[in-house]
Amino acid sequence: MEFVSSWHYVGGVLVDEFRTVDGLTSWISIHQDRLGLAPGAAICVHSPELAQVIRVREAIRDLLDAIVDSAQPRPAALRLISEESRQAHMASLIWPPSGPQLHWPSGISTAELLIAQVCASAVRLLSSPRCKILRRCPAPRCVLFFTALRPGQTWCSQACGNRARVARHAAPGKVLRAGRSGAPHPGVAGRRLADADPHLPPVDGVGLLRKTVPGDAD
């Protein structure tokens, strides 16, 4: 689920790794093993597909927001992810001498494969017990979700915990948590990824899911 973490802060600046076709292509190349792409498979993405990938990322984020906020997701988001996840059935397991791997129909595009895989992954997460430990990192300048594998884990990373404590001491009483309700920065919570300016100034934000990293308990 590093997919949704492709929108994140780097050095206090929001960065969208899918801002360009080249960016998406690079991301797919880095994660091709986890996507079930055969070694050496051609990775080709076109602009219209980039827009659809971003819509899917936005929809998954909407579902994750709904989980952590105990709210209902947008029906359109739920429908999109559910429908796209069904495309994963097109893959079959084959077993060449090099070992088992997924085999996709020859006509499927890289973007279709990516969307099918990430939507199927999102469905598995949201329908599993793991969704009960899904959290949104409340640290300033963090837009990530994480799975709290340790009791009391509050932040997605130790760096976020440290930053939040510094901010809390600098501004006593300041509310750091942002979400669907009570967001300290109107317009940030629920903002569409496609509309987000990757160079917005640092803000508290709603998050994305990334691979869980060791965090620190508050």
Ligand SMILES: [Zn+2]
């Ligand atoms: Zn964080």
